[in-house]
Amino acid sequence: MTTKYRGILEWVIQQIEDEQLKTGDKLPSIRLLAEQFQCSKNTVVKALLELEKQHIVYAKPKSGYYVVDYYQTSSPYENDIDFLSAGPDKSIMPFEDFQHCINQAIDHYKEQLFTYSDQQGLFSLRKELAKYLQHLQVFTKPDQLVITSGSQQALHILSVMPFPNGKKNVLIEQPTYFGMIDTLQLNRITTLGIELTMEGIDFERLEHLFRTNNIKFFYIIPRCHNPLGHHYTNEEKKKIVALAKKYDVYIVEDDYLAELDTDSKADPLFAYEPNGRVIYVKSFSKVFLPGLRIATVVLPEKMIPTFVRYKFSTDFNTSPLSQGALEIYLKNGMFQYHLESVKKLYIKKMKTLLEACSLYLPNYVQFTKPKSGFYLTIFLPSHIDVDKLICLLHEKHIYVDNASRMYLAENNQPAIRLSISQVNEYKINLGIQQLATYIIDMCEKKKYNPLSFKSYH
Numbered sequence: 001m002t003t004k005y006r007g008i009l010e011w012v013i014q015q016i017e018d019e020q021l022k023t024g025d026k027l028p029s030i031r032l033l034a035e036q037f038q039c040s041k042n043t044v045v046k047a048l049l050e051l052e053k054q055h056i057v058y059a060k061p062k063s064g065y066y067v068v069d070y071y072q073t074s075s076p077y078e079n080d081i082d083f084l085s086a087g088p089d090k091s092i093m094p095f096e097d098f099q100h101c102i103n104q105a106i107d108h109y110k111e112q113l114f115t116y117s118d119q120q121g122l123f124s125l126r127k128e129l130a131k132y133l134q135h136l137q138v139f140t141k142p143d144q145l146v147i148t149s150g151s152q153q154a155l156h157i158l159s160v161m162p163f164p165n166g167k168k169n170v171l172i173e174q175p176t177y178f179g180m181i182d183t184l185q186l187n188r189i190t191t192l193g194i195e196l197t198m199e200g201i202d203f204e205r206l207e208h209l210f211r212t213n214n215i216k217f218f219y220i221i222p223r224c225h226n227p228l229g230h231h232y233t234n235e236e237k238k239k240i241v242a243l244a245k246k247y248d249v250y251i252v253e254d255d256y257l258a259e260l261d262t263d264s265k266a267d268p269l270f271a272y273e274p275n276g277r278v279i280y281v282k283s284f285s286k287v288f289l290p291g292l293r294i295a296t297v298v299l300p301e302k303m304i305p306t307f308v309r310y311k312f313s314t315d316f317n318t319s320p321l322s323q324g325a326l327e328i329y330l331k332n333g334m335f336q337y338h339l340e341s342v343k344k345l346y347i348k349k350m351k352t353l354l355e356a357c358s359l360y361l362p363n364y365v366q367f368t369k370p371k372s373g374f375y376l377t378i379f380l381p382s383h384i385d386v387d388k389l390i391c392l393l394h395e396k397h398i399y400v401d402n403a404s405r406m407y408l409a410e411n412n413q414p415a416i417r418l419s420i421s422q423v424n425e426y427k428i429n430l431g432i433q434q435l436a437t438y439i440i441d442m443c444e445k446k447k448y449n450p451l452s453f454k455s456y457h
Contacts, residue, residue: 004039008047011037013056016067027057027065081431084399085422086226086374088286089345101334105324119308119317121147121296125327129282129296132330136258137271138280140298146307149318151256151283151295156183157310158217158252158279164302165248167216171209173201175377175406175415177226177254180219193408198230198368203239210247217250217279222269224257227377227406227417229370234267241272256283259339260346262372276300284326286374286421292322347372349420349428356432362440374421377403378435380414384442390416392438398431 015021028036033044048065051057057065120126126142133140148154159170159180170184174193184191192213194201209215220240223231232240244251253269270280280298299307329335353376357367367378380386386402393400403415423431 004037004043005047008033008037008039008044009050012047012051016056021067023067025067026063027067029064079397081396081398081427081434082423083418083420083431084401086286086419087422088342089422101325101328101332102321104328105321108324108328119312120304121145121318122320122323122327125323125330126296128327128330132335133280133282133296133298136255136282137267138255138282138298139271140280144298144301144304146297146299146304146311147318147323148295148297148311149315150285150293151254151281152179152183153311153314154281154295154297155180155219155252155254156187157307157314158281158297159183159189160187161306161310163216163250164300165216165250167214167249169214169216171213171215171218171249172408173220173225174408175227175403176219177221178405180254181406181408191408196225196228196230198228200230200232200236203243206240207243207247210243210249215247215249217252218244219252219254220269221254221256223255223261223266224370224373225375226256227375227401227403227415228368229373229375229377230368231261231263231266231371234265237267237269238272241269241277244277245273251278252281253278254281254283256281257286257373258282260343260372260374262347270298276302279303292326294318294322294326346374346420349423349425350376352425352428353418353420353432356429360429360432360436362436362443364443365436365439374419376418376420378416378418380416380439381443382414384414384439386414386416389438389442393435396434398434400435 012027030041030044034041048057052059055068058068059065123142125147126145129145130140130142169190169192171192171194172180173196192209194206194209222237251269255268268280270278281295283295284292350370350372354369361367365378365380368376370376386404390400390402401417403417404412
């Protein structure tokens with residue numbers, strides 16, 4: 001029976017791959033398949049149920065089985081070297097585990113799935129998140145959390161809503177997360193930048209900007225910085241919070257990759273001002289499932305009504321199904337178990353990337369040296385056409401990001417960002433070798449003098 005069963009599975013999949021069966025097509029009847037494979041109807045039914053479980057076919061009562069979608073056993077992108085994508089590595093995504101949580105959430109939250117739920121987010125999820133955040137040294141109450149549809153929504157709302165200090169301008173690191181730059185520019189918010197290198201920021205400059213520029217909030221990525229990979233020390237975080245307090249500036253702390261910080265003694269800025277100066281934003285997109293679109297914001301109590309009102313005008317409430325599923329995933333311990341494999345994989349990949357950059361890039365090309373996280377930035381000689389370099393790499397199926405969009409226009413400099421999150425580890429060396437070849441080639445064509453390159457730490 002096993003051979004016949006396997007034969008039916010393989011035959012259906014092959015028919016779909018060869019496009020003999022297409023999306024929506026009906027499969028031969030159970031009787032015909034039993035005759036074709038000279039087996040019992042029970043064997044056919046067992047095979048079809050397995051295909052249904054894999055979401056390859058679906059059953060219509062009293063009609064038969066139909067193809068769900070075109071099925072491929074291998075990806076058309078398997079030859080790509082992807083330093084561009086920033087979502088989690090698909091090979092370790094807990095799809096089956098989370099599917100159980102989705103099913104449980106449907107059973108548990110049946111009524112709420114068809115009504116508008118609490119605008120601040122399911123209280124039961126906020127309770128679980130408050131517990132979870134304690135592991136990241138964020139100690140707060142469920143009442144101070146608001147669930148948003150991803151961190152991007154949270155950043156958008158914070159950018160446009162009024163703050164208690166009555167100020168209007170926003171300060172950002174240079175470079176920084178391009179999604180924040182886009183939000184600020186689209187909403188025509190006056191934005192200032194402060195240069196960030198792997199050695200940190202200039203605190204005299206920070207104090208001057210806080211004192212003289214009507215700063216509403218300072219947007220900061222304290223660890224696993226996007227795109228540099230920089231980490232602030234605890235002492236630097238304390239100084240930033242003290243200056244913000246002195247000049248009545250709020251801090252929006254985007255701690256999107258807190259789980260990947262290898263320093264167990266590192267604190268978030270929130271730990272130094274938990275009751276009113278630091279607004280803590282935590283996404284689950286980068287270490288979990290981006291399509292879940294769940295983030296949380298920890299707000300000062302007096303800001304919650306305004307934030308919730310602005311959120312309500314955007315999307316009423318975040319998906320109760322996503323919220324319920326994440327609550328169950330956190331509660332049963334699956335998330336912590338998942339994080340262990342995530343950390344090991346990304347630490348290993350980053351080590352491989354750093355070794356490859358040290359080995360293959362010419363010594364006149366500077367690059368950041370992150371301790372952990374997803375990102376590393378390579379700073380290029382000023383004459384190199386970054387777009388042309390990216391095009392040449394694209395032709396070789398190597399994908400990188402132009403870091404120029406991560407700067408305000410006046411601070412722009414030629415650089416590319418590499419992400420290790422979705423690149424296959426065994427392809428990292430090959431990708432960096434190819435990148436180095438193109439950089440050297442472009443420099444030789446310009447008869448480039450390496451001594452003219454400005455060093456970047």
